[in-house]
Amino acid sequence: MSKFVSFALGNSLSAIRMLAAAGALSLLATAQPAMAHDYKIAELKIDHPWSRETPQGAKVAAGYLKITNNGSEADRLVSVTGEISKRGEIHEMLVDDKGVMTMRPLADGLEIPAGGVVELKPSSYHVMFMDLTDSKKKGERFAGTLTFEKAGTVDVEFAVDAIGGASEHDHDHDHGDDHSGHDNHGG
Amino acid sequence: MIMIMATTTAGTTTMADDGRLRRLRRSIQLLGALAVVLVGATGWLILRPGGPLVDAQQGATVQIGAPFELVSHTGETFSDRDLAGKPYTVFFGFTHCPEVCPTTLWEMSSALDQLGDEAANMQVLFVTVDPERDTPQVLASYLQSFDDRIIGLTGTLEDVSAMASSYRAYWRKVPTDDGDYTMDHTASVYLMDANGDFFGTVAYEEPADARMGKLRRLIATGS
Numbered sequence: 160m161s162k163f164v165s166f167a168l169g170n171s172l173s174a175i176r177m178l179a180a181a182g183a184l185s186l187l188a189t190a191q192p193a194m195a196h197d198y199k200i201a202e203l204k205i206d207h208p209w210s211r212e213t214p215q216g217a218k219v220a221a222g223y224l225k226i227t228n229n230g231s232e233a234d235r236l237v238s239v240t241g242e243i244s245k246r247g248e249i250h251e252m253l254v255d256d257k258g259v260m261t262m263r264p265l266a267d268g269l270e271i272p273a274g275g276v277v278e279l280k281p282s283s284y285h286v287m288f289m290d291l292t293d294s295k296k297k298g299e300r301f302a303g304t305l306t307f308e309k310a311g312t313v314d315v316e317f318a319v320d321a322i323g324g325a326s327e328h329d330h331d332h333d334h335g336d337d338h339s340g341h342d343n344h345g346g
Numbered sequence: 347m348i349m350i351m352a353t354t355t356a357g358t359t360t361m362a363d364d365g366r367l368r369r370l371r372r373s374i375q376l377l378g379a380l381a382v383v384l385v386g387a388t389g390w391l392i393l394r395p396g397g398p399l400v401d402a403q404q405g406a407t408v409q410i411g412a413p414f415e416l417v418s419h420t421g422e423t424f425s426d427r428d429l430a431g432k433p434y435t436v437f438f439g440f441t442h443c444p445e446v447c448p449t450t451l452w453e454m455s456s457a458l459d460q461l462g463d464e465a466a467n468m469q470v471l472f473v474t475v476d477p478e479r480d481t482p483q484v485l486a487s488y489l490q491s492f493d494d495r496i497i498g499l500t501g502t503l504e505d506v507s508a509m510a511s512s513y514r515a516y517w518r519k520v521p522t523d524d525g526d527y528t529m530d531h532t533a534s535v536y537l538m539d540a541n542g543d544f545f546g547t548v549a550y551e552e553p554a555d556a557r558m559g560k561l562r563r564l565i566a567t568g569s
Contacts (some may be wrong), residue, residue: 216487221444260446260533323452
């Protein structure tokens, strides 16, 4: 939040926007599992990095966030770290029509198109924290970094949700009442 | 049978491209793509409990599940004989899995929590497709984070492979650039009735109410 504040105070118009955003955030806070938080670096805005509690003894954890590129040039998320693990990778995950889950590291990182939004979220892209050295509980946070090819590195905190946290919530958004959409997942 | 009829109808119709037709077309695309019997997850192929799974494309009957003998997370032998007369669910996964496996186990845990004593006769199995890393000890630790009725199963690579094959589950070890590996695997939960016959599946991300409905119908096969 402090980075966001210092950025926003750069001019008074931004400060007004920030106040409006802060108001909106406080409203959202009651609806979201963990209070939303965001960061800025260059023309990139990073919304609500979050993770999940991990089962006991788990060696991996997933991280999620939304990246908005307000600039006129594409950028690329190329590396990620988290203080809970020795390594971080950027993965693409999907469950295909046959119900098979596949997961692959993105060797070249993840492109954030100019003017575009990329969301790392369950059943899609995620950050994979590997060789966990620590595990956090719901409500806690852990520090991490996101490195972009052009914008550089930004320090962030990942807010930790429950093991299955936010997944049911996401379903409602993605599918509404059209449960037939789930046919696609196959078996 | 339903699917065969749907194919015929769509093949001759010139109806406007309304939602129903689009859904029908999507169904047909799926049918074409999924030669494998696992299409049963959609619910169309969930035949009468106790019936074998029928592949509508081939008209062939495919057996799902077979006798097995593995090792539970408590280190004891666990086989199909321990499931006699009980409805059960089978999920194939691995503990180095960041999302699908913990989420599915968490959802099954919350289902068991809601079902309470209703689920007393049902067994919930988590079979690792990564027995090299998932020893009984690793599974025991992992499952402490979930409902204590869930049984973790591992064994030799050969025994685990044989079981996964008998369920027509897909799994594959995928080496990664860093010398590590990950596993691709079927992410659906298999539902097996009290006679040990295929009853249906619960797809990953299926809504909680649909999952609960299926589990209750599954449990009813054992009462």
